[in-house]
Amino acid sequence: MLSSNYIKYFLITSITILTFFVFLFFIYYQDTLENVIIGIEDNSFKQIESLSIKIEKRLEEILNSDIESPLEIDKNTARKAQKVLELFSSQIYPFVYAVAKDNEGKFRYLFDGSFEKQERGEFLQKFDPESGIWDKAYEYKKSQKKVQADVQGVRTTFLYPVVHKNETKFIIAFDFSMKEHRILEDAFSPIRFFLILILVSLLITLILAYAMAFLFYKQKKKTAIDSLTNLPNRYYLSEIAHRIRLNEVSVALLDLDHFKQVNDKYGHLAGDKALKKISSILAQSLRAHDILIRYGGEEFLIFIAHNGDFSVPEKVLRRILEKTREEKIQISKNNFINITISIGLNPHPHQSRSLKAAIEIADKMLYLAKVNGRNRIEIFKDSPEKSKIYHAEDITNMINAGKLIAFFQPIADSKTGKIVKYEALARVMDEGTIHLPIEFLPYIKSTTAYRLMSKVILTKAFDMIKKHKTAISVNFDVENFLDVTIYETIYDVIYERRDLASMLTLELLEDKEIKNMTEILERIEALQKLGVKIAIDDFGAGYSNFEYLLSIRPDFLKIDGSIIRMLNINPHAKEVIKAILQMCINLNIKVIAEFVSDEEKSDELRKMGIDYLQGFFIGKPSPKLIEANEWN
Amino acid sequence: MKKLILILTLLFSTDIFAFQARSKLLTKLLTDILHKEDITIYSNDTKLKLKTIKDCQEAEAFVVNSISEIPTHCQSNKKIIFLTNYKEYKKTKDAIGVLFWQKGRPNLILNEKKIKELSIKLPEEFAPYIE
Numbered sequence: 001m002l003s004s005n006y007i008k009y010f011l012i013t014s015i016t017i018l019t020f021f022v023f024l025f026f027i028y029y030q031d032t033l034e035n036v037i038i039g040i041e042d043n044s045f046k047q048i049e050s051l052s053i054k055i056e057k058r059l060e061e062i063l064n065s066d067i068e069s070p071l072e073i074d075k076n077t078a079r080k081a082q083k084v085l086e087l088f089s090s091q092i093y094p095f096v097y098a099v100a101k102d103n104e105g106k107f108r109y110l111f112d113g114s115f116e117k118q119e120r121g122e123f124l125q126k127f128d129p130e131s132g133i134w135d136k137a138y139e140y141k142k143s144q145k146k147v148q149a150d151v152q153g154v155r156t157t158f159l160y161p162v163v164h165k166n167e168t169k170f171i172i173a174f175d176f177s178m179k180e181h182r183i184l185e186d187a188f189s190p191i192r193f194f195l196i197l198i199l200v201s202l203l204i205t206l207i208l209a210y211a212m213a214f215l216f217y218k219q220k221k222k223t224a225i226d227s228l229t230n231l232p233n234r235y236y237l238s239e240i241a242h243r244i245r246l247n248e249v250s251v252a253l254l255d256l257d258h259f260k261q262v263n264d265k266y267g268h269l270a271g272d273k274a275l276k277k278i279s280s281i282l283a284q285s286l287r288a289h290d291i292l293i294r295y296g297g298e299e300f301l302i303f304i305a306h307n308g309d310f311s312v313p314e315k316v317l318r319r320i321l322e323k324t325r326e327e328k329i330q331i332s333k334n335n336f337i338n339i340t341i342s343i344g345l346n347p348h349p350h351q352s353r354s355l356k357a358a359i360e361i362a363d364k365m366l367y368l369a370k371v372n373g374r375n376r377i378e379i380f381k382d383s384p385e386k387s388k389i390y391h392a393e394d395i396t397n398m399i400n401a402g403k404l405i406a407f408f409q410p411i412a413d414s415k416t417g418k419i420v421k422y423e424a425l426a427r428v429m430d431e432g433t434i435h436l437p438i439e440f441l442p443y444i445k446s447t448t449a450y451r452l453m454s455k456v457i458l459t460k461a462f463d464m465i466k467k468h469k470t471a472i473s474v475n476f477d478v479e480n481f482l483d484v485t486i487y488e489t490i491y492d493v494i495y496e497r498r499d500l501a502s503m504l505t506l507e508l509l510e511d512k513e514i515k516n517m518t519e520i521l522e523r524i525e526a527l528q529k530l531g532v533k534i535a536i537d538d539f540g541a542g543y544s545n546f547e548y549l550l551s552i553r554p555d556f557l558k559i560d561g562s563i564i565r566m567l568n569i570n571p572h573a574k575e576v577i578k579a580i581l582q583m584c585i586n587l588n589i590k591v592i593a594e595f596v597s598d599e600e601k602s603d604e605l606r607k608m609g610i611d612y613l614q615g616f617f618i619g620k621p622s623p624k625l626i627e628a629n630e631w632n
Numbered sequence: 633m634k635k636l637i638l639i640l641t642l643l644f645s646t647d648i649f650a651f652q653a654r655s656k657l658l659t660k661l662l663t664d665i666l667h668k669e670d671i672t673i674y675s676n677d678t679k680l681k682l683k684t685i686k687d688c689q690e691a692e693a694f695v696v697n698s699i700s701e702i703p704t705h706c707q708s709n710k711k712i713i714f715l716t717n718y719k720e721y722k723k724t725k726d727a728i729g730v731l732f733w734q735k736g737r738p739n740l741i742l743n744e745k746k747i748k749e750l751s752i753k754l755p756e757e758f759a760p761y762i763e
Contacts, residue, residue: 095735106760119735125718126763128739155736175735 008216012209019202026195033188044178045145045158051088052143052160052172058084059098059162059172067162070100070110070170071124078111078123085113085172095119095175098162099127101138110170137161138168147178226294228272229279237293237301244291246358247350249303250313253362254282254320256298257340257374260510262331264546270331274339277329285320301359310347317343317377325375340375342366347379360443367442373562395428395440395449399456403429406460407621408472411592411614414606421471423507423614424461425621426453450480451489458490461504462497468625473505473535473556481523482516491523494530501531505556508548509537521551528552535592540580549587556612557584561595564615568600574608581609655682657738658714658731662693665712665728665752676701677716699724712750728752729761 059067062080066073073081081098089096097112097120107129109121121127129135133144137159144159158174185192224236256262256278263271275298282292282300295301304313321341328336344365349358361380369378398404408422428435444450454476461472480486494501506527528534535556536548540563548554559580566573577593584591593605596615605613619626659682662671674691675684685691688706694713696702698720702713712728715721721730721741728750729742740761747754747762754762 097735114735121734126739126741126761128737128761130737 008213012206012213015202015206015209019199019206022195022199022202026199029192029195033184037184040184041145041147041156041178044156045143048093048158048174048176049143049160051093052158052174055084055088055096055172056160056162060164067164067169070098071102071108073110075123082111082113085111087113089113089115091115093174093176095173097121098170098172099129099134100170107134131157133157133159134171137171141166141168229276229294231279231283231292231294231300233294234296237295240291241355244303244355246352246355248307249291249305249349250310250345250347251349251358251362252302252304252313252317252343252345253295253359253366254300254302254341254343255366255370257342257370259298259339262337262339266331266335266337270335270337273331274329274337277327278324278339278341281323281327282320285316285323287316290316301362306347313345313347314377314379317345321375321377342369342374343377344369345377345379363442364439367438371438392444392447392449395444396452398428398430399449399452404453404456405429405623406457406464407623408464408625409614409621410619410626411473411612412618414602414610414613419619419626420612421473421505422464422625423473423475423621424457424464425475426457427621445477445480451483451486454480454486455489455493458493458504462493462500464625465500465503466497469503470625471503471505471533473507473533475507475509475537478508478510478520478524481520487523491527491530494527494532498530502533505533505535507535507537507556507558517547517551521548524548524552540576549583549589553587554589556590556592558592558594558614559610564593564595564601564605565597567604574604577605577608577610585609657740658682658695661729661731661740661758662695662712662714664755664758666692668692674702674706699726 059081062077062084063070063073066077085096085098094115097114098110099107100110102108107127109123109125109127111123112120114120131146131148133146136142137144138161141161141163143161144157146157148155148157156174156176156178158176160172160174161168162170162172224232224239226233256274259271259274262274279292279294279300282302286292286302287305289305291303293301302317304316306312321343324339324341328338330336344362344367346352346358346361346365349355349361352358352361365378365380369376372378395404405427407425407427409425410419411421411423412418413420426437426441428440444453457474461474464470465472476490481490494504506524508524524534533555534548534552535558536554537558538560539557540560549557557580559577563573563576567577581591590611592612592614593601593610594614596602596605596613596617598617601615602613602617659671662673663669672685672690672692673682673695674686674688674693675682675695677695677697682695684695688694688703691706692711694702694706694711696713696715697717698715699707699713713724713726715724715727715730716732718730718732718734718739718741721727721732725743725746727743728746729740731738731740733739742754742758742762744762
């Protein structure tokens, strides 16, 4: 089937060709008409020439020897000569006269037999010729003719030089109107009018078609180009997707680290400046045949041509990583910030079944880069054991086959040392291997599989709450709350088990900047009304923001693992934790520290007054509830 | 195509354009004669698109068909008189020149004797018309 683009091109080309042919036909028509007129004219001129020859003979007889100097003839001879010319003038040839050049080169009337007497020039009256044909007739001693427009219409002038002893003595002139022109043109004017009408209509259509094509192209370009960064966008990707040869490129997905914090701290204008700067660095670091696309808010997709050398894309990306690390971005007069990026690279996209699948792998690697501490590249190693790629369909099938299981990681009260609750963590058991969420979660966001997974994990959590009478928390990316079907699934499951809802904590984290916070907050409040407790996950990193603290009243706040990890290394980490703790005391929010990996950290956090501890030191995630702990 | 151009030329060669060209020529001539940009002309020729005045006594130049068309109280004035009729021009010695149409062509004749009498210096371009 022809695409609409091809139809547009076909139409424009057809109109152009049609206009061209109609124009050619118009020229041909005009030429034909002109040839007919020239034929008629030639015939008229031949007739006049034969009349001129007759006049010449008669005048030679009258003038006799006076022909040598016609300006000096006597009036009587002049009158006789004039009588001759009068015989040849008529309504068809109204002006028949003879002029000669005087010694000064001025033309003067000799005899004038013009049909209307008042138009006759007097003997020796100066005559002002309006064109050069008079001199030509004199000089070349040959007849001259000229068709020109005058106030009366189309005037034709025919000049016949009377030559005596190889010298032009005077000129016999005929001025007349060629009415045949008008008659012929009048007869054919409807055809010409029709042709002009078609031509003008076609030209207008053509101009409109080209204008529309230009506007369409401009609009298409506008649609395909991101106005902020001037980079191609997702629409452009959809346009060129079929042209991308996956065996010639590597696919990389880039994301700006902690970009939301830049927006929150410095404002969106500063964020835009940073985005533009990073876009510029990316564009400058790539080669002409690489493709750079602004894939999402702060996500960039790059197709890097490798020409068979698979080390090239990695080198290019490491160069980008270095440049962004070094770049101090000026976001206002006195503020400079340093933005890092995380990169996921799929070096062999041709091994994927589609472009979408290849991008999903790069996305998975990006997710891994973020989980592993950001500001780094994660490269997909195409070993099936290590990097099996799951798709939404695979996950759905596995959930339906009961392969989705829940692990529970204990959370202990730091004061009593007792395990008081658990965090439910999703795992997929496939072919004897347990797969972590990072291996499948990025591909099922906002899909039926995610909805199904949420339902299963929540159900398992409630079953565990009911069985063990213990509090369980379940992790959710709030972005999914914007999806009505996912949200309603979560709501419905909780509503059905609302008698146990108070034992359930929803740990909320943000993976991306959320634009529609109002809607999210309303939905969280609705869940709170069912009795569910709310925890802000990964506070201090990523996108967990203060807006939740202002708009909803969370029950718990979980300090991001990256801060806890730095506790014994970076003295500032302790100060940050203290500050968060103080804030939570003031707001009556319980604080959980995750990634508590050793005794030293555990003791330190307990001393600081952290309410709850979670991490491998407390207990690893397990399919069964760990009731005792080794640390206490 | 030549014919097409001719027809188009004809469309724009109306009487108005012809008389405008004639008026321009005459205005230039009178300007050159009087050595002034703004000249006051008395004329009863409505076809000529000249900037004219009604009071003949204020006029520096007269453009008329014949001397008799100049109001009697202004006839004694030794002003520049330009005629638009050749036969009338032949009858008088007072006109400095004549501009008339014959066989659809403009004809200009300047009176050499009158030019000398009034000590007028004309540009070289008018030389072919002086007799």
